[in-house]
Amino acid sequence: MVSIIIPTFNEKINVIKIVDRIKTAIDNIYDYEIIFVDDSSDNTIEYLEKLKNMYKNIKYSHRTGERGLATAVVSGIDMSRGDIIVVMDSDLQHPPELLPEMIKNIEEYDIVIPSRHLTGGDEDGLNIFRKIISHTASAIGKLFLKKLRNISDPTGGFFAFKKKILDGIVLSPVGWKILMEILVRGKYSKVKEIPYKFEKRDYGNSKMSFIEQINYLKHIFRLVKDSVDDRRIFVFAIVGCLGVIVNMIFYNIFVFCGFNISISGTFSAVIAMIGNFILNRNITWKDKKTEKFFAEAFKFLTISSCGIIINIIILSSLHYKLKVNYNVANLIGICGAVLWNYNLNRLWTWKNNLRSF
Numbered sequence: 001m002v003s004i005i006i007p008t009f010n011e012k013i014n015v016i017k018i019v020d021r022i023k024t025a026i027d028n029i030y031d032y033e034i035i036f037v038d039d040s041s042d043n044t045i046e047y048l049e050k051l052k053n054m055y056k057n058i059k060y061s062h063r064t065g066e067r068g069l070a071t072a073v074v075s076g077i078d079m080s081r082g083d084i085i086v087v088m089d090s091d092l093q094h095p096p097e098l099l100p101e102m103i104k105n106i107e108e109y110d111i112v113i114p115s116r117h118l119t120g121g122d123e124d125g126l127n128i129f130r131k132i133i134s135h136t137a138s139a140i141g142k143l144f145l146k147k148l149r150n151i152s153d154p155t156g157g158f159f160a161f162k163k164k165i166l167d168g169i170v171l172s173p174v175g176w177k178i179l180m181e182i183l184v185r186g187k188y189s190k191v192k193e194i195p196y197k198f199e200k201r202d203y204g205n206s207k208m209s210f211i212e213q214i215n216y217l218k219h220i221f222r223l224v225k226d227s228v229d230d231r232r233i234f235v236f237a238i239v240g241c242l243g244v245i246v247n248m249i250f251y252n253i254f255v256f257c258g259f260n261i262s263i264s265g266t267f268s269a270v271i272a273m274i275g276n277f278i279l280n281r282n283i284t285w286k287d288k289k290t291e292k293f294f295a296e297a298f299k300f301l302t303i304s305s306c307g308i309i310i311n312i313i314i315l316s317s318l319h320y321k322l323k324v325n326y327n328v329a330n331l332i333g334i335c336g337a338v339l340w341n342y343n344l345n346r347l348w349t350w351k352n353n354l355r356s357f
């Protein structure tokens with residue numbers, strides 16, 4: 001059975017229209033139910049009540065005092081009886097005529113996503129301002145969350161999935177992007193995207209707002225925090241900053257004890273590197289560490305030493321050849337070394353994690 005979940009906020013007549021079009025598209029082909037999750041402050045609920053009384057396979061829930069598109073979809077999933085879930089907007093920007101193709105593909109795939117960005121698709125239903133926001137949001141999501149990277153349209157609200165990919169998973173989205181939540185937390189292997197045209201809304205207004213953009217960033221932060229692979233580079237950077245502090249403290253202690261600056265600098269760098277190794281082994285790559293402590297230490301220290309050389313090469317080329325300010329040059333050098341250290345440790349020291357950042 002297919003459960004079609006439709007979040008609604010002040011959509012009135014749209015709910016009647018969408019039911020008509022869904023019926024035309026899949027009545028007599030699939031066994032399905034339609035679940036509206038409504039947070040409306042107008043009388044949309046009267047339209048929903050009418051639909052519920054007319055059709056046995058339509059139900060709705062009306063939430064008072066709570067709002068949010070993504071949590072509405074989660075509560076729709078909780079109410080659903082189907083093993084296949086479809087999520088779509090109520091304003092007909094997501095054409096119901098695509099449902100047969102989506103449902104057919106879900107036999108073979110775990111998630112099917114109609115995409116505005118594949119050849120044959122388009123997003124002319126959005127104005128230029130919304131297009132820019134949508135592309136920027138998608139790029140930010142892909143930068144921070146690996147599982148979004150191969151998806152051309154990971155922030156849309158139109159998709160189908162096998163309900164079992166959420167078995168044992170607790171969803172906790174913030175804001176609107178429920179697909180992003182499912183792509184990051186779900187247990188699936190095969191995703192299919194199909195092109196579609198995102199239509200213009202012809203009744204009512206968009207509910208997208210600035211606050212939802214902020215919620216989107218909060219949502220990304222939460223997903224990165226909860227995902228070992230996505231948060232690793234940030235943990236690595238924090239450990240690196242701690243290393244700088246350790247280095248400075250020991251450097252001052254050695255100088256205070258009367259050692260010359262070169263010796264103090266060398267000792268404090270070695271102590272910081274050992275400290276960083278221990279922290280990275282036990283925190284950053286805790287899930288990848290092996291029994292071979294010394295082999296890991298050797299690799300880590302070799303990589304870090306090369307990192308210092310890379311830092312110096314970048315810094316001096318930028319400063320002496322391109323006349324870049326010496327502090328800016330150092331900062332760029334440090335970034336180069338951090339990327340080198342992170343990726344080499346990922347690919348060599350703790351190598352069973354081969355996915356790219």
Ligand SMILES: Nc1nc2c(ncn2[C@@H]2O[C@H](COP(=O)(O)OP(=O)(O)O)[C@@H](O)[C@H]2O)c(=O)[nH]1
Nearest residue numbers: 007008009037039067068069072089090206207
């Ligand atoms: N239940 C619920 N639905 C919402 C909420 N905000 C928006 N929606 C619905 O989510 C869908 C997408 O919203 P819309 O305003 O069309 O966004 P846009 O297409 O990005 O401009 C529509 O069906 C809205 O009625 C909400 O807070 N709660």
Ligand SMILES: [Mg+2]
Nearest residue numbers: 089091093201
């Ligand atoms: Mg819309």
